[in-house]
Amino acid sequence: MNNDAETVFVLNMWRRSLSASYRCFGCRSVGPKGVWSSHAVRTCSSPVLPAGRITALEALDFWRRRFEERGVIEPDQSSQHIVAHLLGAKTIENLERERLTEFLSQETAEQVWKLCTRRLSRMPVQYVIEEWDFRDLTLKMRPPVFIPRPETEELVELVLTDLLMKLGTGVGADTPHTCLEVGCGSGAISLSLLKSLPQLKAVALDQSQDAVDLTTENALRLKLQDRLQVHHLDIMKEDMASLEPEILRFEDHAALDGGEDGLRVIKQILVLAPQILSDQGRVYMEVDPRHPPLIRRWVEVNVGDLQYVETRHDITGRPRFCILQKAKAKRDHKLDLD
C-alpha cells in the first residue's frame, strides 16, 4: 500500500439487508439472495410478447401491472428505467412524447420483454440494465458486486469537502493526496473522488475478484485508470505482526460486539490505519447507524495513535459516517533541546 504525503482511508462497510419481503407466485428461487431486492434468478412463467405492435407507453403500462401483480417493488420505476434505457435515455422524462407513442421496433420490444422478465425474477434493476449513476458518473454494474447506495454519495461529499478545505488553506496545497479505499465494490467512491480532484491518486482494494475486475473496468471506461491502482486483497489477511501487544494478546479479534463481520473488518482497518496514514491523515467510514458509539469507545481504548474526530448524520438524520484522524507525531523534547 502506498504511503504518500497525505493519505485518506475511505470505506463503506455498511451493508444493509434490503431484500424486501417478497412473494413469488409459482416461482422457484434458484440463486443467492442479493441486495436492494434479491438478485436471485427465478424460473417464473414470463409474460409473452403480445402479437402485433406495441408502443413504449403500452409496454410501460403492461410491465408496471405485471410487476405489481407479482409483488416486485418499485413497479413504476422498474419499467421506466428499463424502457428508458433501451430507448437510449436515463429517464422516461428525458424522452420526447413522440418516442413514447410511436411503435417499438420488433427488436426493441423483444429487449423490453427480456429485461423486464429479468426484473420479474427480482434481479435489481441496476443489474438488469447493467449500469447505474453515482453522483456524476455512470458506472457499469453486474452481479454479485455491491450496487452503490445514494447514501454513499453523502460520504463522498463529506470527504471532498474536507479535502477541498484542506487544499484551500494554502497549507500543503501542492501536496499529493492519496486515498485508500477498502472494499471498493464497483469503484464508485474512488472513481468519484478521482473525477472531482485531479490532484488525487487512489488505491482501491477488495477481497472479491469480481469487484476488482469491475472497478478496473469502470476506471478504464471513465479514463481514470492512470491515477488508480486496484488490488485484490483481503484486509483481514494484512500482516498484523507489528501491532501493539496489548491489542494482539488481549483483544478479541473476532468482533467489537460479538462477531458481526462489518465490525470485524472495521476494527482491522482502524488498527492498520495509523501504520499507513501520514500525520493527520483521516479515516472516513460509512457504517451501520448502531456502530459509531461502539467504534468511538473501541478506538479510545485500543488505538492510541488514532483520534475519533466526529460522527456525521446522513440526510435522513441517522448517525452513519465516522471520521477519525491520525494524531500528529509528538516531537522529541531531547532533540528539540539539542
Ligand SMILES: C[S@@+](CC[C@H](N)C(=O)[O-])C[C@H]1O[C@@H](n2cnc3c(N)ncnc32)[C@H](O)[C@@H]1O
Ligand atoms: C458494502 S460494500 C461497499 C462497496 C463500495 N465501496 C460502495 O460503496 O459501493 C463492501 C465491499 O467490501 C468488500 N470487503 C468486505 N470485506 C473485505 C475485506 N476483508 N477485505 C477487502 N474487502 C472487503 C466487499 O467485497 C464489498 O465489495
